[in-house]
Amino acid sequence: MFSIGDLSRRTGVKVPxxxxxxxxxxxSAPERSEGNQRRYEKRDLERLAFIRHGRDLGLSIEAIxxxxxxxxxxxxxxxxxxxxxxxxxxxxxxxITKLRKLEHELERIVACDGNHTVGDCYVIRALAxxxxxxxxx
Amino acid sequence: MFSIGDLSRRTGVKVPxxxxxxxxxxxSAPERSEGNQRRYEKRDLERLAFIRHGRDLGLSIEAIxxxxxxxxxxxxxxxxxxxxxxxxxxxxxxxITKLRKLEHELERIVACDGNHTVGDCYVIRALAxxxxxxxxx
DNA sequence: CTCCAAACCTATAGTCTCTAGAGCAATATA
DNA sequence: TATATTGCTCTAGAGACTATAGGTTTGGAG
Numbered sequence: 054m055f056s057i058g059d060l061s062r063r064t065g066v067k068v069p070x071x072x073x074x075x076x077x078x079x080x081s082a083p084e085r086s087e088g089n090q091r092r093y094e095k096r097d098l099e100r101l102a103f104i105r106h107g108r109d110l111g112l113s114i115e116a117i118x119x120x121x122x123x124x125x126x127x128x129x130x131x132x133x134x135x136x137x138x139x140x141x142x143x144x145x146x147x148x149i150t151k152l153r154k155l156e157h158e159l160e161r162i163v164a165c166d167g168n169h170t171v172g173d174c175y176v177i178r179a180l181a182x183x184x185x186x187x188x189x190x
Numbered sequence: 191m192f193s194i195g196d197l198s199r200r201t202g203v204k205v206p207x208x209x210x211x212x213x214x215x216x217x218s219a220p221e222r223s224e225g226n227q228r229r230y231e232k233r234d235l236e237r238l239a240f241i242r243h244g245r246d247l248g249l250s251i252e253a254i255x256x257x258x259x260x261x262x263x264x265x266x267x268x269x270x271x272x273x274x275x276x277x278x279x280x281x282x283x284x285x286i287t288k289l290r291k292l293e294h295e296l297e298r299i300v301a302c303d304g305n306h307t308v309g310d311c312y313v314i315r316a317l318a319x320x321x322x323x324x325x326x327x
Numbered sequence: 328c329t330c331c332a333a334a335c336c337t338a339t340a341g342t343c344t345c346t347a348g349a350g351c352a353a354t355a356t357a
Numbered sequence: 358t359a360t361a362t363t364g365c366t367c368t369a370g371a372g373a374c375t376a377t378a379g380g381t382t383t384g385g386a387g
Contacts, residue, residue, distance in 0.1 A: 056334075056335075056383090057334090057335075058333095058334060058335080067374085067375080068334090068335085069374075069375060069376080070373085070374060070375080072336095072337095073373075073374060073375090077373090086335095086382080086383085087382085088335085088336090088381070088382040088383070089335085089336065089381085089382080090334085090335055090336070090381090090382065090383080091335085091336090108373090109288070110288065110291075110292040111288075111289065111292065113372085113373095114372075114373070139296075141296060142293065142296040142297065145289055145292055145293050145296060146293060148285075148289055149286060149289045149290065149293060152248075152282055152285055152286045152289070153286065155248060155282055156279065156282050156283060156286065159275055159278060159279040159282060160279065193354090193363075193364075194363090194364070194365095195362095195363060195364075204345085204346080205363090205364085206345075206346060206347080207344085207345060207346080209365095209366095210344075210345060210346090214344090223353080223354090223364095224353090225352070225353045225354075225364085225365090226352085226353080226364085226365065227352095227353065227354080227363085227364055227365070228364085228365090245344095250343090250344095251343080251344075
């Protein structure tokens with residue numbers, strides 16, 4: 054039996070966030086102590102770790118909800134899980150592509166030596182002047 | 191003189207977002223027409239393009255506010271602008287790393303042939319089991 | 328056993344960065 | 358001039374939390 058604080062420490066999910074997830078129906082309302090405090094079991098811990106993990110990876114609450122639902126029915130074909138994953142994969146690749154471009158731009162921008170003034174700073178010029186970008190953003 | 195719609199089309203920033211930026215103090219309230227409509231000048235366009243550009247690069251509103259402030263004082267050393275950009279670069283690299291990991295996980299998931307069930311699907315296992323992660327997230 | 332700090336409870340409101348809608352006014356075009 | 362488009366303000370909503378207020382329970386020290 055874990056208190057909400059234990060759960061928080063073990064999963065890295067903040068206490069108010071755990072309560073928020075309960076409210077959102079991502080985790081079910083746990084048993085309560087005599088004094089009405091939440092008391093969790095090991096499987097709650099696992100479920101919350103699953104959620105935390107998914108959020109860290111950038112999955113939306115909705116995506117996680119779907120996956121949790123699927124994981125609760127191990128006998129179903131995993132086509133749905135695949136579909137969800139594929140959709141997310143496209144998204145992730147898109148994000149990576151954009152971030153790579155951004156990385157390159159920032160690298161050039163940061164390459165200045167700090168021995169000059171804002172007037173000729175690349176950061177400012179790069180942001181102000183569309184003509185300096187490599188990409189199409 | 192541009193209307194808010196012109197500005198929107200030229201910068202790619204949506205009309206309500208422009209009004210939002212005005213409200214947040216990122217851009218100053220422009221002159222108005224006889225009929226109380228916003229009328230912008232070239233420098234407003236440039237400022238908004240700067241903001242848009244920064245947002246595209248994933249900079250926070252606060253970071254952009256700082257950079258705008260800096261760009262208004264071209265005589266200052268540009269160390270701060272560099273610092274803002276560098277910090278952001280570190281952040282971006284971190285995100286890329288995490289997303290790559292996720293991409294690989296998702297690829298493996300999607301590679302499944304759909305002929306099995308959720309019970310042995312990698313998505314579910316990968317999310318549920320911390321031990322399967324490559325990294326430290 | 329008693330006391331007290333720490334952790335917990337609920338409920339509400341705020342954050343951030345927009346986005347959408349209602350209802351009405353101004354402007355541009357045919 | 359009639360009408361379509363664009364603009365105005367104000368309010369609310371989304372998504373995923375986070376903070377605060379004011380009260381209750383718990384766990385450990387004395």
